[in-house]
Amino acid sequence: MRPIALSALLLLSACFQPDPLEQCVEQASTDLTAIDALIAETELNLERGYALEADAADASGTRLCARPTGLMSVCAERTTGGEPKPVAINPISERLKLASLRSRRADVAERTEREVAACRAQFGG
Secondary structure, eight states, rough: HHHHHHHHHHHHHHHOOOHHHHHHHHHHHHHHHHHHHHHHHHHHHHTTEEEEEEOOOOEEEEEEOOOTSSEEEEEEEEEEOOEEEEOOOHHHHHHHHHHHHHHHHHHHHHHHHHHHHHHHHHHHH
């Protein structure tokens, strides 16, 4: 019974492994995804008039998540221990940060397009 369970586990884990094209595209998109998240957070801070700061108590774990290709995978997840706390922002600094992020995004988007195209050429996507 034990070899069957092990075989099933290995087969199941293979289902959650992203293919090489997916890994390459995800790696190429990492910086752009981070910049987009920072832009969204900064815009929200300006709209609200304050930022939300996570509690110091952090925990990490895993969860199932969808990849850009639609396949499911196991992803690392970091969570905070409690409710986020509002903190004051300097609107001028936030606007400058937003302008800088938007300017940087254009360069990163061009680089990401080139790297994704190289991924597709290499792995046949």
